[in-house]
Amino acid sequence: MRAVVQRVSRAKVSVDGELVGSIEAGLCVLVGVGRNDDASHALALAEKVVGLRIFEDADGKMNLGLLENGGALLAVSQFTLMGDARRGRRPSFSFAMSPDAAEPLFERFCDACRKLGVRVETGRFRTDMKVELVNDGPVTLLVDSERAF
Numbered sequence: 313m314r315a316v317v318q319r320v321s322r323a324k325v326s327v328d329g330e331l332v333g334s335i336e337a338g339l340c341v342l343v344g345v346g347r348n349d350d351a352s353h354a355l356a357l358a359e360k361v362v363g364l365r366i367f368e369d370a371d372g373k374m375n376l377g378l379l380e381n382g383g384a385l386l387a388v389s390q391f392t393l394m395g396d397a398r399r400g401r402r403p404s405f406s407f408a409m410s411p412d413a414a415e416p417l418f419e420r421f422c423d424a425c426r427k428l429g430v431r432v433e434t435g436r437f438r439t440d441m442k443v444e445l446v447n448d449g450p451v452t453l454l455v456d457s458e459r460a461f
Contacts, residue, residue, distance in 0.1 A: 333433035338383030344393025358424030
């Protein structure tokens with residue numbers, strides 16, 4: 313699994329003009345599921361994301377995780393994160409898991425974050441979503457289960 317993690321002041325996601333998820337301070341996490349991913353990847357990714365120490369402490373150092381900061385998480389499924397643009401101009405999505413198989417793993421990631429104590433809002437799987445956010449810092453990290461765990 314692959315995630316783009318952004319520290320945000322606020323973030324929201326809409327589908328067809330309807331607000332479906334919204335948070336104030338916390339993390340906006342774009343999540344892609346790869347064809348070789350399984351439940352263990354979803355759980356490990358959740359632990360990694362929730363535990364990232366990317367919020368400032370009283371001394372202004374990035375020393376706090378999401379739980380210590382009291383923030384929420386907006387998770388948005390994004391299969392294009394699995395795109396491979398190394399050759400040509402059109403990305404290949406052959407590394408992405410099929411939507412029917414990916415949705416339960418995305419949900420498992422969200423549920424694991426909730427079980428770790430985080431309030432989680434989500435987009436709507438397999439829809440055209442509009443994501444708006446204010447990146448705080450900016451702080452943006454790429455976390456990839458193939459490389460990070």
